[in-house]
Structure formats: C-alpha cells, structure tokens
Amino acid sequence: MKKLTLEDLKKIKEKTQAELEMRSPEGKDKIVVHMGTCGIAAGARETLLAILDEIEKRGLKNVVVTQAGCIGLCEYEPLISVQKVGGPKVLYKYVTPEKARKIIAQHVVNGQVVSEDVLSTE
Amino acid sequence: MKELSLHILDIVQNSIEANAKNIYLEIRKDLQKGILYIIIKDDGKGMPKEILEEIKNPFFTSRTTRKVGLGVPLFYELIKNCGGEVKINSEVGKGTEIYAEVPFLCVDLPPMGNLSGTILGLIVTNPDIDFEIKIVKNGDEVNISTKEIKKSIDIPINSPEVISFLKEFLNENLGGW
Numbered sequence: 465m466k467k468l469t470l471e472d473l474k475k476i477k478e479k480t481q482a483e484l485e486m487r488s489p490e491g492k493d494k495i496v497v498h499m500g501t502c503g504i505a506a507g508a509r510e511t512l513l514a515i516l517d518e519i520e521k522r523g524l525k526n527v528v529v530t531q532a533g534c535i536g537l538c539e540y541e542p543l544i545s546v547q548k549v550g551g552p553k554v555l556y557k558y559v560t561p562e563k564a565r566k567i568i569a570q571h572v573v574n575g576q577v578v579s580e581d582v583l584s585t586e
Numbered sequence: 587m588k589e590l591s592l593h594i595l596d597i598v599q600n601s602i603e604a605n606a607k608n609i610y611l612e613i614r615k616d617l618q619k620g621i622l623y624i625i626i627k628d629d630g631k632g633m634p635k636e637i638l639e640e641i642k643n644p645f646f647t648s649r650t651t652r653k654v655g656l657g658v659p660l661f662y663e664l665i666k667n668c669g670g671e672v673k674i675n676s677e678v679g680k681g682t683e684i685y686a687e688v689p690f691l692c693v694d695l696p697p698m699g700n701l702s703g704t705i706l707g708l709i710v711t712n713p714d715i716d717f718e719i720k721i722v723k724n725g726d727e728v729n730i731s732t733k734e735i736k737k738s739i740d741i742p743i744n745s746p747e748v749i750s751f752l753k754e755f756l757n758e759n760l761g762g763w
Contacts, residue, residue: 467729468755473738476751497711501657504596505587509700512707520749528744531711533603 500534589699604630
C-alpha cells in the first residue's frame with residue numbers, strides 16, 4: 465500500500481521553512497479558473513495545470529489559484545480571471561494552456577494585460 | 587468528454603458548489619470482477635427530493651446562470667450505456683453520495699486519462715476543503731488526506747513547493763491510470 469508518509473511531509477516542511485520569512489505580507493494576486501461542465505469540456509483542466517506548472521516553475525508565492533463554476537459564458541470557455549493586487553479583474557477568454565502561460569508571464573509577472581485575449585474588465 | 591477523470595472532476599464540482607467542507611473520493615478497479623467503482627461523498631448542503639428526482643435531466647439545473655445542467659446527466663448516460671449503475675443519495679443539510687459501478691472493458695467507456703492532474707487541480711484550488719482520496723487498483727492502494735498534509739506543513743497547500751511535491755507524488759503513484 466502506497467501512502468503519503470509523514471516523512472514525505474517533513475521533507476516539504478524542512479525545504480520551505482527557510483523561505484517562510486521571505487513571504488510578502490501584503491495581499492496575493494488571484495487567478496480564478498472556471499470549471500463548470502462547459503469549461504472542463506473545453507479544456508479548463510489543462511489550462512489550470514499549465515497555470516499550476518508556471519506557478520511551480522517560477523516559484524510564484526504571491527499568486528493564489530482558485531476555481532469557480534460556470535458563469536453563463538460557456539461559448540468563451542475556457543475562461544480565467546486575473547486580478548493583481550490593487551488592479552482590475554480581467555476576464556480572459558479561450559484560454560488554452562499556451563495562452564495561460566503567456567498570461568502568467570505577461571500579466572501576472574510583468575503587469576501587462578494580454579489585451580487580445582480579454583473578454584471583459586471589471 | 588474524452589476522459590473519465592474529467593467526468594470525475596465535473597461531478598466533484600457539484601460537491602464544491604454545495605459548500606462541502608469534506609469530500610471523499612474513491613476509485614477502485616476490481617480486475618477480477620472487471621468492474622470500476624467510483625464513489626464521491628460530501629458533507630455539502632444536500633438536495634431535497636424534488637431536485638434529486640430531476641438530477642439526471644439535462645434540462646434541469648438549480649443554477650440561474652444558464653438553463654441546462656449537464657454534469658450528472660452526461661456521467662449517468664455514460665455509465666448506463668456501458669451496463670453500469672449510478673446511485674445518488676442526498677439529504678438536505680447532511681450531504682450527497684454518488685456511487686457508480688461500471689464494467690471497465692466497455693468499449694464506450696473513455697479511458698481514465700489524467701487522473702493525477704484532476705486530483706492535483708482539486709486539491710490545490712480548494713485549499714479550504716479536506717479531501718480524502720482512495721485509489722485502489724488490483725490490491726494496490728494509494729491514500730491521500732489533505733487534512734493530514736495540512737497538519738504537517740506550515741505553509742498553504744497551494745504553495746509552489748507543495749504543488750511540486752504533490753505533482754511528483756501523484757504522477758509516481760497514479761501514473762498507471
């Protein structure tokens with residue numbers, strides 16, 4: 465029987481303890497991936513996994529990714545929204561994994577909205 | 587949907603929408619009987635009888651953003667067309683349980699696909715929910731308890747380091763699905 469052991473978890477703790485003090489105390493940038501049936505069927509899981517991959521590779525500690533249900537804009541799925549601290553909420557349409565990686569690099573990291581993929585801004 | 591793991595992801599979304607704090611997911615493949623079992627239990631708000639009766643109807647939804655609800659009907663039709671069975675029990679205020687069994691050699695059954703990606707996505711994007719996940723295949727068992735993980739680390743379960751660890755762990759243990 466394979467089970468996630470306490471040893472495995474201790475390894476994470478040791479690895480990350482030193483980095484804890486470096487965390488920014490201010491709010492976090494938010495990314496929401498819409499995961500209704502329409503979103504999932506259109507490829508939202510792959511989009512989400514690409515986002516998580518970028519967060520992991522770039523070590524983005526001030527970004528939190530959550531999910532939400534269908535917002536009734538099924539024809540534009542996969543949809544994600546990005547809100548940087550203090551910035552507007554930008555809803556992106558047809559977000560393939562490739563587009564998601566671009567949005568992370570351009571918007572989340574460098575603060576430049578990827579205007580050609582924007583559906584709306586709040 | 588091209589993968590069974592996408593259907594599972596979709597069904598678990600209902601538990602999340604129902605404000606569940608604890609979600610149990612079991613996927614068990616019995617090679618001798620040729621049956622795949624999928625069990626999802628949550629402690630969400632549950633459904634009254636009148637909604638439960640309509641849940642397999644694609645033109646019924648409790649949402650207001652659109653007029654169809656396809657998650658459960660798609661899953662139900664898929665399992666039924668393969669000669670399987672889906673049972674749904676729910677009680678208001680207590681939660682919902684979905685139990686499905688299906689012959690896994692059915693030609694119409696899509697492959698399991700990226701199960702590790704489905705589980706990673708669920709865990710990381712829902713840090714406030716405790717997931718108990720049990721995957722059993724031919725006697726081999728993989729157990730994941732996010733409550734246990736959260737107790738043992740000082741950082742959020744959606745931190746880059748934990749994502750990295752979970753990804754490796756899931757790929758290593760569920761790669762064969």
